[in-house]
Amino acid sequence: MRRDPDGPDGLGLDPDAILTIQHVSQLLMVPSPTLRSWERRYGVPAARRSAGGHRRYSHDDLHDLRRMRDDIARGYPAAEAAARVHRREITVADPLVDRFLEAAHRLDPAGVRNALDEALEEFGLDVAVDAVLLPALRELGRWWQIGRCDVAHEHLATDVARRWLARFTTTESQVDQQRPIVLSCGPRDCHGIGLESMAAMLQARGWRCLMLGAQTPATALRLAVEQSDAVAVVLVSHLSMARRSSVESLRGCRRPNTILFYAGNAFLTRQARQGVPGTYLGTNLSRAADLISAYVAAEYDGEGPVPTGRRAIPAEPR
Ligand code: B12
Numbered sequence: 070m071r072r073d074p075d076g077p078d079g080l081g082l083d084p085d086a087i088l089t090i091q092h093v094s095q096l097l098m099v100p101s102p103t104l105r106s107w108e109r110r111y112g113v114p115a116a117r118r119s120a121g122g123h124r125r126y127s128h129d130d131l132h133d134l135r136r137m138r139d140d141i142a143r144g145y146p147a148a149e150a151a152a153r154v155h156r157r158e159i160t161v162a163d164p165l166v167d168r169f170l171e172a173a174h175r176l177d178p179a180g181v182r183n184a185l186d187e188a189l190e191e192f193g194l195d196v197a198v199d200a201v202l203l204p205a206l207r208e209l210g211r212w213w214q215i216g217r218c219d220v221a222h223e224h225l226a227t228d229v230a231r232r233w234l235a236r237f238t239t240t241e242s243q244v245d246q247q248r249p250i251v252l253s254c255g256p257r258d259c260h261g262i263g264l265e266s267m268a269a270m271l272q273a274r275g276w277r278c279l280m281l282g283a284q285t286p287a288t289a290l291r292l293a294v295e296q297s298d299a300v301a302v303v304l305v306s307h308l309s310m311a312r313r314s315s316v317e318s319l320r321g322c323r324r325p326n327t328i329l330f331y332a333g334n335a336f337l338t339r340q341a342r343q344g345v346p347g348t349y350l351g352t353n354l355s356r357a358a359d360l361i362s363a364y365v366a367a368e369y370d371g372e373g374p375v376p377t378g379r380r381a382i383p384a385e386p387r
Pocket residue numbers: 203206207208209210211213214223224227257258259260261262263264267303305307308309332333334335350351352353354357
């Protein structure tokens with residue numbers, strides 16, 4: 070996977086992109102023979118075929134395969150993981166979003182935490198973040214805007230969310246020989262939950278992360294990248310008024326062997342991504358975490374340490 074430093078939108082993230090089995094295998098770090106046997110044995114997914122009969126995967130297929138991989142990594146037998154994929158979890162996550170919101174509205178931190186813990190238990194970290202935590206925070210923002218809740222409810226929910234995410238981001242790094250992934254908000258940005266969620270997902274995938282967090286000056290980010298010889302940078306900016314200083318900060322990090330990634334509502338439109346160095350990560354965090362993993366693994370080209378967190382998916386017999 071050759072990366073283009075001034076990256077177009079990551080191919081892996083264009084929702085309309087149709088992917089080959091090689092690309093899916095690289096993105097998910099699942100061997101192609103395993104992907105073929107999952108389809109043959111469990112119908113996950115029912116991939117379309119090209120004129121030449123080759124499998125062609127949509128993003129929904131990628132999502133299903135990611136669920137299958139994560140559930141097996143969490144110890145589910147393949148057949149049960151496939152059944153859960155076919156059951157489509159999103160509908161099941163919604164009640165947990167409601168419970169998160171109701172608990173925040175009652176100023177009940179334990180209730181908020183329990184909703185997140187149940188999502189983690191039921192679906193694992195990736196889906197708990199993408200299908201429960203972030204939608205709940207977005208909805209809380211909408212409630213604040215229509216006057217249905219107060220900033221107090223927002224602050225309480227944010228505090229519980231940050232403590233919950235901190236459980237997955239240990240400071241003592243098991244892989245301190247690894248060149249780190251540096252995570253930072255733009256110099257004028259305070260919205261860091263997306264970034265902290267990404268740190269949790271990357272650490273769960275075995276990558277070493279250095280978190281600089283909210284309102285990081287460009288000079289501080291550059292120093293951290295240089296001093297740690299960072300393998301990658303993830304910069305998040307959420308407010309359009311903060312976009313320019315964030316792009317400057319990202320530009321300041323350009324160096325030969327550091328991969329640049331960016332995300333956040335400040336970059337939602339293609340126009341806002343014009344001239345921004347690096348690869349845009351989109352709005353699905355688990356998909357972005359897989360893309361960062363694939364790029365960083367390619368950067369190591371197998372020379373460097375292999376991620377430790379996730380159990381490798383064994384190659385299935387042909
Ligand atoms: C919690 C919160 C705060 C907290 C942040 C605490 C923290 N440590 O993060 C505090 C109280 C500090 C705060 C402050 C402000 N906030 Co505020 N905040 C929110 C709230 C409720 C949730 C934010 C959140 O975490 N959302 C979850 C995120 C991650 O999900 P998302 O927004 O859908 O993001 C998607 C994509 O952007 C992308 N993404 C986002 N982050 C990342 C990271 C990675 C790695 C990747 C791959 C993708 C990704 O994927 C996400 C999911 O699809 C939002 C409401 C909302 N709609 O989100 C308002 C909101 C963002 N805030 C808003 C505003 C206006 C402010 C203030 C200016 C208010 C003020 N007057 O002071 C300040 C600005 C501070 C600053 N300089 O940044 C507005 C922004 C409007 C706009 N212009 O876009 C919102 C939308 C509220 C509203 N409804 O109006 N806020």
